[in-house]
Amino acid sequence: MLNCVIIDDEPLALQLMEDYVQKTPYLRLAGKFEEPLQALNLLESAQIDLLFLDIKMPDITGIDFYRSLSHKPEVIFTTAYSEYAINGFELKALDYLLKPISFEKFITACNRVRDLMENKNRPVMAEKDFFFINVAHKMHKIFFDDILYLEGYKDYTKVHLTSASNPLLILHNLKYFEDMLDKHAFVRIHRSYIVSMRKVTVASRKAVTIQQQELPVSDNYRDTFFALIEQHAR
Template identity: 40%
Template sequence: MQINCIVIDDEPLARNTIESYIKKIPSLVLLGSFENPLEAFHILDTVQVDLIISDIQMPDMTGIEFLKILKNPPFAIFITAHPQFAVEGFELEVLDYIVKPYSLERFAKAIQRAQKGIAYRYTKSMGEDEYLKVKDGNKTIFLKYNDINYIEGMKDYVKIHNINKSIVTMTTLKSLEQLLPKEGFIRVQKSYIINIKKIVSVESSKVILTLNRFEVPIGLLYRNELFRRLQL
């Protein structure tokens, strides 16, 4: 997947480093490199930009301020020596915050996040959504539905138990239930939604999942619908 990107950083050495890393990643196409956000406005009006790779602290305008004023902002990766400013971008679709100095490996990891985000937007527009978009701290991340084992509700938060790790995000189980594909997920208890494909076995009062053979209790209000869906 080709990713059209631009670079914004007021330090020439920092821009050169980013540009050199971009050249090493075949999927990235650099459309422009700019000293400040104001110089980047024109390119966003003329071509499709998928990703902004930007510093945060710059003299005329911060990277976060720039992202906030864009009508339909692309995804963003911030590379900064001042990570404390990252909290300002919570409501934005920032994929990663890279702290200077950093390696090509760290940069490549951020680009992998970008590939998932852009794939999410594309499949969403085509009606073939494969990802769940959630906040992990100040970052926007994209989880493949097939990688999710189960989701646990904790009042105003949920814990998504993924193949590789668990992610806590500020939302409700009810909100996520409306976003998840009905054919792949089902609520089995007040505090649990499970991925149907991850079921190992079903008993009268519990479901056993593939992830460490975790046992999820079946709530009385949800049993009939679960058994109907599983044709039991």
């Protein structure tokens, strides 16, 4: 169970976020506030795992308020103004939700937080660096680090590898690989593409480059992709 706090100066937005939290089984609402400073005592004294924080507020911005905290929970910024996104990611926010916020976007962001927290608490064990998969009735060994990107074609997926000039065509859809692969090492950027974060050389809001191949980044996956990039930023 993740203890969360909501801060938003708009009562309707605050109520919507509270409703979303109550629908999410692994979230517990520890407090909700229209004024950031009213939340300060709770945030400094209690074990708060996740903060939903509006950015544009009258007396202090959510970004400045978050910077001021001595104990910083994981944060998901919420706002109606897209120009604040980069500032939010500079603070290593786990996600950035643009109003009006749908429950689908909300639960996707929360699932990322839950997965991150579970991974932090999971014992470190030796993991395989490869897997076997059926390709044309033969079992092929694929090293995770050999994967450049995966390209979906309905029920099939092309796996592009550094060690092969031609991709492997595998009878599994892209969702199969999305569920199987490490979500911190491989990220979906488009309904048709999953990329290896190690192999991305250039990234923009619209595309990524892997070995001179430019792949599109779609609106549905952009925020999650850039949140992951910020985790690796220095």
